Amino acid sequence: GGYADGYAPDKLPEGEPLPREDWVSEEGRATGNFIVSVDPMGRLAFSTAILEKKGRAPAYVIEALTGKASDGYLRYLRERGISYVFAGEDRLDCGLLARKLLVRFGIRRLMVAGGGVADWSFLREGLLDELSLVLTPIADGSTTAVSIFENADFLPPHPPVALRLLEVKQLEGDVLWLRYQPK
Known part of the structure; x- marks a missing residue:
């Protein structure tokens, strides 16, 4: 499964308007292991700021948002101790996100595993230095x-x-592991 707990509730915490400024939990920053959730509209739910998956080190959640995220959602994240950064007003600016992750959290290297739109967004902005592709011999036709x-x-x-x-590496089960670099 994924790392989020579905979608945030319809009823979000109310209060005064919040500035559209990054919010960083010092406790979260100190963990040193992160998962960055690309969630431009601010819709994903998290029960905790630290994700723990079997066989993996615990990872602190950082939400990557745009100015379209609601004040209620920002309060929801703060209540859970989840840091967030704004990387664009209407759509995500991957370059700005990468710079903020470096400055705010010391993140120098990212593995982008967010689906086709996220992968293309980072590639088109010149932010992918390598594509690691594993091909399995299964045909779908969908x-x-x-x-x-x-x-x-x-x-x-x-x-x-x-x-x-x-x-190119041939792996067990007729699987190929291909590594590419943008020209």
């Missing part, structure tokens, strides 16, 4: 299958990005 890179309607057009093959 017209709704997930794609690695996907341009969303809200993103401006962008030309294709050429990739250069770095390495």
